[in-house]
Amino acid sequence: MRVESVTRLPEAFQRSVSAEQITAMAQRAFGPHAPVVSAVELGNGMYNNTYRVEPAGQAPVILRVAPEPGRQNRIERELMRNEHASLPYFAPIAHMMPRTLAVDFTHDLIGRDYLFQTMLPGVPAADGLAAYPRSRWTSYFRQMGSIARRVHSVRGPRFGPVAGPGFSTWSAAVIACLEDTAADLDDAGLDATDVRAVAEAAARDRAVLDEIVEPRLLHGDLWTVNVMLDPGATEPTISGVFDHDRASWGDPEADWTVHMAGQRPGAERDTFWESYGTLSATPEGALRRLFYRARHIGAIRLECHRLGRFDDVPRTYDGMRLVLDGLHA
Known part of the structure; x- marks a missing residue:
């Protein structure tokens, strides 16, 4: 062999x-x-x-x-x-x-x-998108929004990872994730003070998180690196989706897909919202998204350290500082 x-x-x-x-x-x-x-x-x-x-x-x-x-x-x-x-x-x-x-x-x-x-047919989107002019990428992100909406339409029995542990409230799931992230960062020898500060803020604003009462399915890692494209299509066409090992039950606005779609506004990925729909425009919705952003940043910090990308770790502290500034505003 x-x-x-x-x-x-x-x-x-x-x-x-x-x-x-x-x-x-x-x-x-x-x-x-x-x-x-x-x-x-x-x-x-x-x-x-x-x-x-x-x-x-x-x-x-x-x-x-x-x-x-x-x-x-x-x-x-x-x-x-x-x-x-x-x-x-x-x-x-x-x-x-x-x-x-x-x-x-x-x-x-x-x-x-x-x-x-x-084995899924096609080419990884991270490579396949480069074969098309950026003006055609809009259809790709529109498809991503449609797929995410279908995933988020699935209702679940409780909050937290699909395989458990499960939580009866959304606030308990969010706080537990932040606390576990801080403990993991401690084990890695990284400063987790900012993550714990966010967890404490989440506990204070538990009622805002608990406005989310219906658990929905979150993919956890749906973005360009985890989709395949049809290599023969005249425009970027998603033909496959994989790697849902971070799937959980929660608020759709907490999903990695929604977080990534909100990056770089004014670019091609704005078409994601045409098929997905809009996010909550309330102050409470904006506050929840700060907690979600902190979860993502904490996980990114841990992943950068785990993969030896040590030069990327300091940026996560800058990002978390902005989250804390928003929580204290």
Whole structure:
């Protein structure tokens, strides 16, 4: 079997798996008479290790391997299990998503969760968009708004990650996430004073958060890096959506997709709102979005540190300072 792994520093967070491990995983998933011809690690993911695996006589599939449990942060714990639990709720866009072929959470073989999925056709949007003039990107963001709206139409039983823990109120879910983020930053040796200040403000403004009473499905990571494009289309056309491992129940305005759509106003992504709709125009809605922005910034700070992008960490403190200024205004 030919194996190509991404070259990383020894201290890197992601750790490739061996040819022997891939063989064992494939045989458990597809049987002992399905040898693997090749396994090529894809380097565009930042959490799981992802491989394009070609079993003999079969179409290529995707293998995703989660980090060891002891290396997972609180806000990123058992993301693959959360993704697996949330899959049935993405029924409105099921035709755009990969099919799960096999899942193994036993840790018998490698001490890590892993799963095999069908390989989505198309090209990653992060690469495919460059093939079109920017004037045509408007249709892409309009499609993104439509997809996000369909996801957010799904109602849930409680707040928090789909696989749990669950919360009876939205404020409890938001505060718990902020507190877990602060604890993770402490573990990483980073200053979390500003995140704790936001958590305290959220506790004071609990009533504003609890105006959200109906949990809705949030993808958690729906943006350019997690969609595929039809390579033959005359304009950017989304053909696939993947990586919903951060799915949760909450306020749609808290989703990463909505956060990203609001960046760089006046550019092509403004067309997102044409299909998605508008956000709450009330002072309470604006206040909630400050708490949501803090959640995203805290997660970005942790991810930058985890990936060794240390030069990007200081910017998160600048961003959080603006959030705190807004909360104190």
